[in-house]
Amino acid sequence: MNQIGVALVGCGMVAAVHIAALKEIPAAKICGVWNRTRETMLEFAEKHGVNTYDSYEAMLSDPEVNTVIITLPPALHGDYGLQAASAGKNIIVEKPIDIDPEKADRLIQACRKNNLKMAVIFQNRYTAAAQKVKNALDQGVLGKIILADAYVKWYRSPEYYKSGAWRGTWEIEGGGALITQAIHTIDLIQWFMGGAHSVYGRIKTAFHKIKTEDLGLAIVEYKNGALGVIEGSTAVVPGFKERIEVHGEKGTIVLEGGNIKEWKVEGQRESDFVAGEQISFGDTNSPAISHVNHKAQLEEVLQAFFHNEEPLVNGEEGLKSLQIVKAIYTSSQSGQKILL
Ligand SMILES: NC(=O)c1ccc[n+]([C@@H]2O[C@H](COP(=O)([O-])OP(=O)(O)OC[C@H]3O[C@@H](n4cnc5c(N)ncnc54)[C@H](O)[C@@H]3O)[C@@H](O)[C@H]2O)c1
Structure with missing residues (x-):
């Protein structure tokens, strides 16, 4: 090439x-x-x-x-x-x-x-673990998926929010913990589920002195019929690895910090899928991202x-997580469920 x-x-x-x-x-x-x-x-x-x-x-x-x-x-x-x-x-x-x-x-x-x-x-779509989960779900190893949850209980310090004038502003950052941190996990879970159908959300500035949310919750209905919650935060002390939990009629798969944590799937050996810890993301304050x-x-x-x-x-794929985040903001303001 x-x-x-x-x-x-x-x-x-x-x-x-x-x-x-x-x-x-x-x-x-x-x-x-x-x-x-x-x-x-x-x-x-x-x-x-x-x-x-x-x-x-x-x-x-x-x-x-x-x-x-x-x-x-x-x-x-x-x-x-x-x-x-x-x-x-x-x-x-x-x-x-x-x-x-x-x-x-x-x-x-x-x-x-x-x-x-x-x-x-x-x-984060490019980790071996995420690709394995996506392939398995596309092959239907869990059967019908009923529940898919995303938890991003991270922590960022007040200094982090002071490190750039744009951080924690609606005008330039466009939001807080959901649009900047949890969006990675929102992208992953919506990719796994084949897109989101509706969102009911609630956001709050719970801890930091910022204009945008440091805590955001949503109930999501995915296009495949599964329900699930999203929890995203930069205010959880001391910060935990993000998790995605997918439950279907044939079992459960859990990703944590970019690693497969549980693979309890009918007819499959968990030890073939759960490897040692390989990756860790930005759960605690210093987001030293590996390249x-x-x-x-x-x-x-x-x-x-x-x-x-x-x-x-591509652009269309990259837009989907933003649409979910914006729907959570809109829903939090209106108190209504938002159709995507
Ligand atoms: N994929 C990831 O894991 C990941 C990690 C961190 C950041 N990001 C994203 O990358 C983007 C940048 O984040 P960052 O942490 O590098 O930010 P940063 O504040 O460290 O860097 C932003 C750069 O833009 C410049 N800039 C600021 N305002 C400008 C303006 N009005 N016009 C032109 N230039 C301007 C600054 O001088 C700075 O060099 C954000 O969208 C962030 O969400 C992604």
Whole structure:
């Protein structure tokens, strides 16, 4: 495979994870980075040994750049993506796709119209455990699924919320614990269930001095008929590994912290599926994210882009978790069940 030219906009915490991953992908050529704050950009570029652009426009007019990776605060994803799509670039955008589902949809349509590809980062779909669960559920090993629950009882410190002006704001983050932290697990569970049908939700700012929720609950009806709860928080002390529990007529599968914890399925040996602990996510305060799962997703996405195929988490897929989160917010405000 020839190399694909990739450039990054946004030089913050997750951008470093992308650079570490891209450096291990032979098919990726890192063309350069751009950040609004020049000092941040230069510091980042020196630390990671990458080139810089003088402006976003300069990045977009570089013919070597095939794909733009957007690692900016959430509310900027759509606008920066639309600009990239106008310039004829494929797009990889960090989660959430945007904070506004309508803008996200405009981005998806702009890519389709310009014959471009896009992907949304949900790297937790790429763990061996998540793929095993998805395959097993698609093969129907649990029979009819009746109950599917997602629990994200994490903790973030007050300092975490002070570490970026956008954190804990409706305007830029678009929400709190659900849209930023629990969305990974919401994406996974809705993927396992084949999409959500309706949501009844309640959110609260229980602990942190922020404008958005640090606690969110929902009752969800999935398209496959299963019911389930979602609990997402950054206020649970000291923070626990996130869990997904799926119960069907032939048994139960539990994922915890990205590992298979229980595999009690009729006709199958649990020891064939439950491995030792391999992965841990950001349950407690310091979200030191490994680049391993980003690398797996970026590899798959760049392969797909190269062959002009759809990646696993294309725009439409990446939008689904945002729609669920927004429905929880709307439901909490109105007290009504929201149909998706
Ligand atoms: N997939 C994951 O596990 C994961 C982990 C962390 C963050 N994220 C996502 O990545 C995105 C970025 O998060 P982060 O933690 O890296 O944020 P960050 O605050 O560390 O970095 C954001 C960058 O954007 C720049 N920026 C801020 N406002 C800007 C503006 N108005 N115009 C242009 N540039 C601006 C900042 O200078 C900074 O370099 C978010 O959407 C977040 O949800 C994903």
